[in-house]
Amino acid sequence: MLSPCEQIAQTMGGLFSCSAVNGYTRIRTPYLYPDGDVIDLFLRQEEGEATLTDLGETLRWLRMQSIAQRRSPRQNKLIRDACLNHGVELFRGMLMARVKPSDDLSSAVTRLAQAALRVSDVWFTMRTRVFESITDEVEGFLDERHMRFDRGETLPGRSGRTWTVDFHIRHPRRSALMCVLSTASRAAARGIAEHVTSEWHDLSHLKLGPEALAFISLFDDSLDVWNPEDFRLVGELSEVAFWSKPDELVERLVA
Amino acid sequence: MTQGEFEAIIADISKRIDGEISWGEDEDHSPAVEFRAEISSEAGYPLFVRGSYNSEARKLSYVLIHRGEGRIYGLCLGIDHHNPRCDHVGDRHKHRWSEGQRDKQAYVPPDITAPVDDPVAAWTQFCAEARITHNGMLHLALSASGGQPVF
Numbered sequence: 518m519l520s521p522c523e524q525i526a527q528t529m530g531g532l533f534s535c536s537a538v539n540g541y542t543r544i545r546t547p548y549l550y551p552d553g554d555v556i557d558l559f560l561r562q563e564e565g566e567a568t569l570t571d572l573g574e575t576l577r578w579l580r581m582q583s584i585a586q587r588r589s590p591r592q593n594k595l596i597r598d599a600c601l602n603h604g605v606e607l608f609r610g611m612l613m614a615r616v617k618p619s620d621d622l623s624s625a626v627t628r629l630a631q632a633a634l635r636v637s638d639v640w641f642t643m644r645t646r647v648f649e650s651i652t653d654e655v656e657g658f659l660d661e662r663h664m665r666f667d668r669g670e671t672l673p674g675r676s677g678r679t680w681t682v683d684f685h686i687r688h689p690r691r692s693a694l695m696c697v698l699s700t701a702s703r704a705a706a707r708g709i710a711e712h713v714t715s716e717w718h719d720l721s722h723l724k725l726g727p728e729a730l731a732f733i734s735l736f737d738d739s740l741d742v743w744n745p746e747d748f749r750l751v752g753e754l755s756e757v758a759f760w761s762k763p764d765e766l767v768e769r770l771v772a
Numbered sequence: 773m774t775q776g777e778f779e780a781i782i783a784d785i786s787k788r789i790d791g792e793i794s795w796g797e798d799e800d801h802s803p804a805v806e807f808r809a810e811i812s813s814e815a816g817y818p819l820f821v822r823g824s825y826n827s828e829a830r831k832l833s834y835v836l837i838h839r840g841e842g843r844i845y846g847l848c849l850g851i852d853h854h855n856p857r858c859d860h861v862g863d864r865h866k867h868r869w870s871e872g873q874r875d876k877q878a879y880v881p882p883d884i885t886a887p888v889d890d891p892v893a894a895w896t897q898f899c900a901e902a903r904i905t906h907n908g909m910l911h912l913a914l915s916a917s918g919g920q921p922v923f
Contacts, residue, residue: 538829539830543829545852553853553855553878554853555851555854559829568923572803572826572829573804574831576800580806581822581833581843581846582842582843588799609922610803611802701838740840741816
């Protein structure tokens with residue numbers, strides 16, 4: 518009877534299969550992307566050295582799950598960190614590793630496959646975005662623009678009710694409170710606009726005095742769910758900004 | 773989204789894409805080319821389609837994305853797949869959303885016969901099964917590298 522170590526030594530290799538594809542040796546690994554698709558790696562020999570790559574398939578897989586046009590700065594940071602951790606080069610969207618004649622190919626395959634797994638896990642940050650809101654994305658944007666902010670601050674309204682604002686942003690010229698309005702449902706859109714309007718009304722005392730705060734309502738307009746009436750409603754008590762125009766948002770914050 | 777809502781979306785024959793579709797480079801300038809097209813429908817479902825073709829790796833995908841749920845339907849050619857119960861599906865499969873397993877479950881579509889290197893034929897078959905009318909044409913997919921080595 519084989520020991521566990523002998524079983525691994527004799528059978529592990531069988532989990533990988535190789536075939537010739539388009540001038541590459543395609544290595545079909547036993548590892549899976551989060552949806553069950555199989556991770557393939559490609560090996561090409563050139564001038565005595567070999568390169569192992571995913572040919573851009575991991576980031577392509579990520580894009581195909583995403584509702585966003587581009588990855589966020591935070592997601593790119595996670596990807597760079599995964600590549601750094603596994604000693605993998607990111608070139609034109611491809612995860613790559615050189616395999617010198619003295620190197621162990623199986624080690625390189627494992628390293629690159631592990632990097633592909635880690636990078637594909639960025640999918641979980643997209644999943645959160647789909648279910649919750651775009652506030653994480655907005656936070657990443659504010660970080661990128663070096664804006665100082667507090668997230669999820671609770672403030673007492675004139676009525677005695679406590680409200681949570683998504684962001685309290687401080688700039689040398691002025692400070693602002695910002696609520697992010699986001700939903701995938703047209704049916705819910707009006708309710709959200711009414712809630713934010715109530716919030717601004719109850720917090721309106723903060724717009725007065727020497728340290729008056731600006732109120733900004735940021736609409737996630739990547740979805741066609743809002744009516745002009747929603748913009749008019751919150752626009753009576755706050756400045757309206759749109760996530761599709763981030764530069765205009767910054768202009769408002771520093772005005 | 774409930775299973776009923778998903779089935780209603782797929783069954784809705786008013787889904788359509790207007791205009792021609794061209795492939796372009798992705799944000800990473802990788803060997804793959806891609807496109808994105810909005811889907812309109814009488815019910816106003818928040819849907820769009822993404823297409824992606826990596827001629828270097830010989831992999832092609834068309835996916836239907838719901839802005840509230842993510843991918844709900846997708847065709848993969850040249851990409852191997854294992855379902856959650858570990859059954860091997862193979863490298864010609866379709867993902868179909870379900871309440872229990874979201875988009876992880878795939879099956880072999882008998883109606884998709886186009887080869888991986890014929891994205892236009894695969895697009896026609898994908899649209900037919902997903903009940904999407906494309907009022908326009910999908911241009912031929914050119915290699916992002918223009919025939920040059922990708923590295």
